[in-house]
Amino acid sequence: MSDLSSQYLQKSKKHILLIGVLSIITLIFAVYSMGTGSSSNLGFWSTLKIILGLQEGSNVQNAIIWELRFPRILMAIVGGTALATAGALMQGALGNPLVSPLTLGVASGAALGAALAIVLGWTFIDNSDLTIVLNAFLFSLLVVFIIIQLGNMRSISPESYILVGIAITFISGAVVSTLQYFATDAQLSALAHWSFGSLSRPKIENAVFISFILVILLPTALMWSWDLNALSMGGDEFAISTGVDPVRIRKNILVLSALMTSVVIAFTGLIGFVGLAAPHMSRIFVGNDFRKLIPCSAVLGSFLMLFADTLGRTLFAPVVIPVGIMLSVIGGPFFMYLLLKKSGGKY
Amino acid sequence: MTELLSVKDLSFNWGENKVLNGINFSIQPNEVVAILGVNGAGKSTLIKCINRILKMKTGSVQMFSKDLQTLNLIQLSRLVSYVPQSVRTSFGIDVFDVVLLGRRPHITWRVSTRDQDIVSETIRFLSLDEFAFRRFDQLSGGERQRVIIAKAIAQGANLILMDEPTSDLDLKNQIGTMKSIKEIISQSQDKAALIAIHDINIAAKFADRILLLHEGKIVSNGTPSEVLTPENIATVFGVTSQIIPSKDDKPMRILIEDELQEGNE
Numbered sequence: 001m002s003d004l005s006s007q008y009l010q011k012s013k014k015h016i017l018l019i020g021v022l023s024i025i026t027l028i029f030a031v032y033s034m035g036t037g038s039s040s041n042l043g044f045w046s047t048l049k050i051i052l053g054l055q056e057g058s059n060v061q062n063a064i065i066w067e068l069r070f071p072r073i074l075m076a077i078v079g080g081t082a083l084a085t086a087g088a089l090m091q092g093a094l095g096n097p098l099v100s101p102l103t104l105g106v107a108s109g110a111a112l113g114a115a116l117a118i119v120l121g122w123t124f125i126d127n128s129d130l131t132i133v134l135n136a137f138l139f140s141l142l143v144v145f146i147i148i149q150l151g152n153m154r155s156i157s158p159e160s161y162i163l164v165g166i167a168i169t170f171i172s173g174a175v176v177s178t179l180q181y182f183a184t185d186a187q188l189s190a191l192a193h194w195s196f197g198s199l200s201r202p203k204i205e206n207a208v209f210i211s212f213i214l215v216i217l218l219p220t221a222l223m224w225s226w227d228l229n230a231l232s233m234g235g236d237e238f239a240i241s242t243g244v245d246p247v248r249i250r251k252n253i254l255v256l257s258a259l260m261t262s263v264v265i266a267f268t269g270l271i272g273f274v275g276l277a278a279p280h281m282s283r284i285f286v287g288n289d290f291r292k293l294i295p296c297s298a299v300l301g302s303f304l305m306l307f308a309d310t311l312g313r314t315l316f317a318p319v320v321i322p323v324g325i326m327l328s329v330i331g332g333p334f335f336m337y338l339l340l341k342k343s344g345g346k347y
Numbered sequence: 348m349t350e351l352l353s354v355k356d357l358s359f360n361w362g363e364n365k366v367l368n369g370i371n372f373s374i375q376p377n378e379v380v381a382i383l384g385v386n387g388a389g390k391s392t393l394i395k396c397i398n399r400i401l402k403m404k405t406g407s408v409q410m411f412s413k414d415l416q417t418l419n420l421i422q423l424s425r426l427v428s429y430v431p432q433s434v435r436t437s438f439g440i441d442v443f444d445v446v447l448l449g450r451r452p453h454i455t456w457r458v459s460t461r462d463q464d465i466v467s468e469t470i471r472f473l474s475l476d477e478f479a480f481r482r483f484d485q486l487s488g489g490e491r492q493r494v495i496i497a498k499a500i501a502q503g504a505n506l507i508l509m510d511e512p513t514s515d516l517d518l519k520n521q522i523g524t525m526k527s528i529k530e531i532i533s534q535s536q537d538k539a540a541l542i543a544i545h546d547i548n549i550a551a552k553f554a555d556r557i558l559l560l561h562e563g564k565i566v567s568n569g570t571p572s573e574v575l576t577p578e579n580i581a582t583v584f585g586v587t588s589q590i591i592p593s594k595d596d597k598p599m600r601i602l603i604e605d606e607l608q609e610g611n612e
Contacts, residue, residue, distance in 0.1 A: 004467035004479050005460070008443050011480070097437045226451050232438050233448070237400050237431045242451040242502070243424035288440045291456070 015286040019296050026303040030077065033310040034069045037317070071204040076309045076323070077302040078210045079199070079264045080274055081218075084301020086257035087275030088282070088293055089221055092228035093253040094158040095235070100276035101261035104147060104161060104254065105168030106140045107272065110265050111195060112172040113139025118190045119179040132194065133206075133266045140262030143168055147258055151251025161254065197271035197324020199309050206267050213263055217256055218298065224253055225290035232288060271324045274301050277335040304331055349411055351376045351539045352397070352506055357406030359389070359396050366392050368563040370406070374506070374539045374556075379532050381550035382543045383574075384560035385584060390543035391432070393560070394508045397541070398427045410506060424452040428502035430495050430509040439482040442494050446470055449501035469501040473527055488515035496524060500531060507532075509542040513549060521546070525553045547584075551575055552598040559583055572599055581607050 028044075035047030042050070042061060049055035050065060057065065086101040101107070113135035116122040122135070150156050150164060180188060227249045230239045236246040265271065278301035279293065285300075286292040305323060308330055312321035350373045357370040367389045374380050382390045395401040397408050399415065408415045410426050418426070428449065446469060450462040470479050473493055478486060483494060492515045499507050507528070513521040532538050544550050550557055550571065557574040559567040561583045567574045572592065580588045585607045593599040 002464055002467040002471075004443065004470060004476065005463035007480065008463055008467075091438075095437065223456075225456075226448075226454060229440075229444070230448055230451055233434055233436045233440070233445070235431065235434060237395070237429070238434055240400050240420060241398060241424060241427075241429035241431070241499075242448050243421040244451070245420055283439060287444065288438045289444055 012292070015292045015296075018285055019292065019299060022296065022299045022303065026077070026299055026306065029303065029306055029310070030073050033073055033306055034065050036310060037064070037069060037313055067204075071202060071207050072199045072309065073306060074204070074207040074211070075199050075202045075268070076306040078207055078214055079268055079271065080278070080302035080305030081298040082210065082214055082260040082264045082301075083271060083275040084278030084282075084297040084304075085218065085221060085294055086260040087301075088279035088290070088297040089224075089228065089253050089257040089260075090275075091279055092232040092288075092290060092293075093250045093257075094161060095232055096158060096162065097280065099162065100272050101257065101265075102169075102270070102272040102275070104143065104165035104258055105172065106143045106258045106261045107265050107270050108169040108172035109143035110136035110140040110262060111176055111270065113137070113266075114194045114269075115176045115179045115191055118194065119183045119187050136194075137262055137266035140258075140266060144255060144258045144262060147254050148251065151247070151254065156247065158250065161250075194269045196322035197265075197269040197327075198322040199268060199305075200320065200322075202267040210263055210267070214260070217260055218294075221253070221256060222291070222294055224249060225294060228253065228290040229288070232290075269322075269324065271305075271327065273324075273327045273331055273335075274304050277331050278304055281335065349376075350374065351378075351410060351537070352541070353407075353409045353412075354397065355407050355409075357393070357396060357408065358404045359392055359401060360404050366563055367396065367403075370565055372558055372565060372568055374541060376537050376539055377533055377535070378539045378555045379529055379553055380539065380541050380556045380558060381554035382541065382558045382560055383545075383547055383550055383583070388560045388583075389563050390560055391510050394429070394510050394541065394543055397506075398429050398508055399423060400429075421452050424502065424504065426504055427506045427508060428499040428504035430492075430499045430507070430512045432510045432514065433488070434491065434495050436484055439484055441480050442475060442483055442486070443470065443479050445483045445494050446475075446497045446501050449498040449503075452502065465503065466501050469497045472500070472531075473497045473524070489517060489520055492516060493520065493524060496528070500528075505537050505539070507538070507540040509540065509544075511543055511545065513544065513546065521549060525549060529553050547575060547580070547601050548598075551601060575599065575601055 031048050031051065032044050035042035035044060046055060050057040050061060083101050090099045090101060090103065091097055114132050117132045117135035150161060180191065183191065227244045230242045230244045231246060231249065239246040279297045282293055282296035282300050286296045304327065308326035309323040311330060312323055312326040315321065352374040354370055354372050357367060359367040370393060382393060384390050392401060396403040415423060443466060446466045447458065450466065454462060470476055473496065475493060475497055483491060492512065496512055513524060516524060528540055532540050554571060556569065557571055558565050559574050559579055566583065567579050575590065577588050577590060580586060587604040587607055589602040589604060591600040
């Protein structure tokens with residue numbers, strides 16, 4: 001084996017080790033987070049023992065850990081994973097570092113669905129916790145359907161996807177603003193609360209449902225790693241010369257990542273930043289090889305979401321700051337620092 | 348001898364505008380063939396029709412008697428590699444990883460030791476070792492072009508298509524890169540290169556054969572001394588020239604004198 005090959009191997013091993021360490025840190029933080037909150041602080045080891053069944057927790061402790069915090073933490077992990085992976089996939093497929101899961105208009109569709117449910121009462125099911133969620137999901141699927149239709153046009157360029165996404169965002173925004181104009185104070189409050197992006201709404205069955213979807217979608221995304229590597233070189237000619245059909249693969253990847261996004265934000269509301277920041281932070285750590293970038297973005301996304309939510313729950317306890325706000329406030333400056341410090345402003 | 352590439356009656360239109368019309372030529376193994384012509388003559392279009400980046404209107408392209416239209420893109424990219432005029436990426440990708448993309452048609456998921464070694468050898472062959480683990484987007488235009496050439500070579504395809512591969516290179520690297528391409532083609536029994544190029548002296552020095560493209564048609568096809576005559580150069584490029592024939596292993600040289608004046612044709 002040549003020097004360059006062994007250097008490449010060493011680098012790859014270092015990256016895999018880093019992803020492993022990040023995963024362990026996330027798990028440890030998840031345990032810490034399950035024991036920490038406004039109502040009861042159990043300490044890391046006690047929490048770990050209760051989780052592993054090595055220590056008998058009181059009824060209150062069990063209820064707090066398993067019924068209050070576990071669904072929220074599982075949702076932070078799967079939500080962060082899904083949004084960060086979707087961001088990485090979209091950036092690669094469109095060869096554009098400015099893209100986030102919200103760029104294609106999926107979130108705007110969801111917001112429109114939520115607004116229609118809250119203000120006009122246009123819903124598909126009645127008297128259920130899932131009314132707004134289902135509306136948000138179905139309207140975001142409408143955007144996914146538009147993406148599929150766009151993808152069926154052979155001449156569609158990456159820029160066209162982004163421009164159509166921006167158009168959808170403007171149209172939805174206009175309708176939502178109109179609805180807000182006629183909404184009552186209570187409706188406005190509900191709509192604002194939905195749009196903050198929060199992990200307090202989803203129940204354990206919601207988080208488990210998203211986990212199952214991710215178990216199917218994540219390996220599919222990983223299968224396209226080499227295609228994404230070629231697509232992220234920024235030109236269809238380059239992709240074709242390496243055996244990738246850019247139009248078909250781009251469509252498949254965008255549909256998959258739009259689905260990942262819509263299934264999460266229907267439950268959580270608008271959380272966008274993690275899908276932009278986690279892939280870029282991961283690039284600084286492991287480079288742009290999607291075989292490593294997808295897992296690293298997934299782990300980093302879940303960590304960022306968990307960290308921001310835990311901070312949001314504890315910083316001004318008993319007041320809970322929604323995770324969407326915390327992510328932008330804490331993550332934004334940190335992201336800028338990393339970009340400027342570690343890579344001289346380059347992605 | 349089996350032809351490596353055979354192009355028959357190829358035509359291509361941009362809307363109503365006929366860009367290529369009735370193109371016929373073939374390439375033998377071990378040949379380096381240059382396509383010469385003015386801007387807009389259809390050099391890049393011809394290359395992109397062969398590797399199916401563009402869809403030709405009529406005609407057929409065969410490699411080793413196999414119709415390239417019938418292959419899927421993976422099969423095609425095992426036979427044909429391509430160096431575009433320029434590649435720009437917004438992401439920080441290591442040079443090694445860019446060259447590794449040449450192995451994409453041979454890789455399902457895992458990069459084998461053989462793939463790594465091919466990439467390493469190619470990087471060394473083109474003297475890119477010193478920036479093997481630097482970011483592609485931080486290289487100069489010329490360095491980037493050499494990396495993309497390395498990617499095309501690492502692909503191990505039988506036909507290397509190149510669209511102005513030396514346009515961003517300094518004089519030394521132009522010669523060095525063309526020498527490397529010539530060496531690869533001459534050392535293998537089943538490889539050839541088709542290169543769209545502007546510099547007729549580089550073409551005269553390195554090409555075994557030249558296709559002269561003018562207004563969408565091949566107006567001359569032969570060895571450099573057969574094709575690069577003052578008459579052909581005047582017709583195609585609109586300039587007067589003087590030819591210094593090859594002598595004692597030195598290639599022929601073309602001295603461009605002036606624009607062709609009207610009534611002087």
